[in-house]
Amino acid sequence: METNRYILSILVDNEPGVLSRISGLFSGRGFNIDSLSVAKTADPHVSVVTMVTFCDAHVIEQIKKQLHKLINVMTVNDLTQKEYVERELALVKVHAKTDKRAEIMRIVDIFRSRIVDVGCSHFIVEVSGDSGKINAFVELMRPMGIVEIASTGTIALGRETGK
C-alpha cells in the first residue's frame, strides 16, 4: 500500500503521563512518529497533540483507533482528510560575517521571516511555514554557516471550509 503523510490533531486530558501513553503506543506497536507537538488549548483541562506520521491507509486506521482507545484521549482528528493550515517554526542561528549580512537579510525578507537577535558574529532568524518552506530556508542558510537550529514540530488546524 502507498505511504502518505498524515497529520493528526489529538485532544487529550491535560494530565501527567498522557504524552507517554501516546508515545508508548507508537513505539510499542511500531508506528512511526515524524513530529510531535503538545500544547495547552483554550480549555486548561485539555491539551492538543499534533502528530505527523508517514504510513499507509491500513496503518493510519489502526493508529486512529488505537489512539481513540486510550482512556485519556477525547478526539482524534485526521486533518489530512480535509482542508487545513499547517505551520512549523524554526529558530536558525547563522554566522553573519560582514560580507554576508546583506544577503542573509535579503533572504530573510524573501521568506517573510524575521531576524530576532543580532550579534557581532551571529543572527538568529525566526522562520515559520510548512516544512517545505523551512527546509528551503535552511538550505539557503547552510552556505552561510549554520551554528544551531531549534524547531517546533508541525502544528495544524482545520480550515473553516474543511468542515
Added chain:
Amino acid sequence: MKLTGAQILIKMIKAQGVNTIFGYPGGATIDIHDEILKHDDLRHVLVRHEQGAVHMADAYARAHQTTGVALVTSGPGATNAVTGLASAHCDSIPIVVFTGQVPTGLIGNDAFQEVDIVGITRPCTKHNYLVKDPSKLAEIIQEAFFIAGSGRPGPVLVDLPKDIIQAMIDFQMPGPVKMHTYKPNYKPNKKQIAKAVKMVKEARRPVMFAGGGVILSGASKEFTRIAKLTNIPVTASLMGLGAFPGSDPNWLGMLGMHGTYRANMSIGHSDLIFAAGVRFDDRVTGNLEKFAPDAKVIQIDIDPTSIHKNVEVDCPIVGDCKMALADIAALMEKEVPEDLMKDRDAWLNRINEWKQLTPLKYEQSFDTIKPQYVVKKLHEITKGKAIVTTEVGQNQMWTAQYYHFEAPNHFITSGGLGVMGFGLPAAIGAKAAAPDKTVVCVAGDGSIQMNSQELMTAVAEKLDVKIVILNNRYLGMVRQWQELFYNKVYADTNMEAQPDFVKLAEAYGAKGFRCDDPGKVTQTLETGLNTPGTVIMEFVVEREESVYPMVPAGGAITDMLLV
C-alpha cells in the same frame, strides 16, 4: 465523615460488590491489610507470590463474571504482578490491581522498594492511576472498576502511595462515574445488523466463529440461537471454547494451529465467516495471505481496533456481542426459516467428510499412558462439568481438544500471553469464586513448577483444587517444535530433574497420587477427584507424544500436519 485512605479504599471496593481480595502484604500496604482485617464480609486470600494473586483475581473474574481484585505491595510486589496484568490484558479480563507505593514525597528518589509501576504497566493495562491526592482516591477507585468492567474489559492498576493511604480526609461517596473521554459504545448499528442477516442468507458455505468476547459479554445463548436458526457449523478460538456446546453436532472443534482438521478446512473453504468477539490472532489465522481466500467476513466486536486489524472485514459491527447477536437473532426470527439455510447440503456433507476422514485421534497404548487419554477420561468422569484451568503448552492444547466444554466460563486459560504458571493460581481463584464446583488444573510437569508455591495457598485457604499433571519430563511443546523443526535437538527441554510430585503435595499438606499404568488412569482420577482437599494426580505419560493436528507457524491453516 473523616476517614483514612485505607478506610476509603475498602469502603469503595465493597461498594463495588467485592468480597474477595487476593493479596500479599508489604511495608507500603500494612495499613490496608490492617483495615481489611476489620471487615468480616471481606475475604483476603493470602497468596505465596504476587504473580499468583493476579492470576487468581483473573480466574475469579472469569468464574464469577465480576471484576477480580488483587492487592500487592510496592517495588518487587508490584513488578511480580506484571505478568498477571499482561495476561489479563491479552485476554481482556476485568481485574483491578492495587499496588502500594512509597510516600509521594519520596517518589522519584529511588527510595527503598520504589518502582515506577505506572510507567512499567502502561502498555499492559487498560488504564492505570497513581493517586497523588487523597481527595481523588474514592473517585479513582470507582473509575478503575468502571474502566475494568466496561467496553472491552481489561486490567486496571491503581498505585497507592503510603501517605495517601494514611491520610485522614473528609469522605463523601462520589456520585455515578462520569468520564468525558471514555464512553464505550455498546449499541450496534442497525444497518449493519440487517446487512449481516442478508449475508448469512446469501452464503452457501458459512461458518460461525466464536471468540472470548462471546463469553465475556455473556452472549453464548444468543450465539447458539443463531447457529440453531441457521444450521451453520461452529468453531471457536481457544478463548471462545464453551461459547457453544461441545456436544452439539454442528460443533467443529477449535480453530487454528492445533485446531481440528474439519474446523480449519471449513474456515479455509468457507464463503462467509460470521465472527463474534474474536481478534483473528496469528494462532488462529496462520498465514494471513492464505487465510480463507473466498470468505466474506462479518465481525462483531466491542473494540474497533480488533476490526480490520489482521483480516479485511466486509460487515464490521462495532458493539456488544450480546446486543448485536440478540438483534441479529431477532431479525432472523422474522425470516422464513428455510431462507436462512438454503442450498447448504453440499457444504454440510463436505464438512462431514472432513470429520469422518480425520477426526481428532491418538494411538492408544497399553504400556504407557497417553496424555490425551487422561484428559478424555477426566472429561468423562467430571461429565464435562468441571471448571478446568490449564497451564500453557501441550497440556493446554490437549485440554482444549479433548475436554469438550459445554458451557461458558468453564475453561480458564492464559490464551493471549500464554503464561506458564497460570493454571494452579487460576484454579485457586476459580474455586474461591465457585466453591461448589469441581475445579481441576491440567498441568505439565514444567509449568506446574512455575507457581507450585501456591499449593500452600490452596491448602491454607481450604480452596480445594485438583491438579492433574501430565508428566512427560519434557517441556513438551518446545520439545515438539524441536522434533519437527530443529532436527530433534532437544536443547534445554529435558525436565528429568524434577521433584517427586507426590511428596511435594504431601510437603504442603495436600494429597498426592501417581499413576503410570494406562489401566489405572480412571481409578486414579476417581480417587483423586473424590479425595477431599487439594490433590495432585500425577500421570507419567508417553514422553514424546505430540499435539496434532498442527499448522506449522506461518503456514496456511488448511495445510496441517496430521500425525
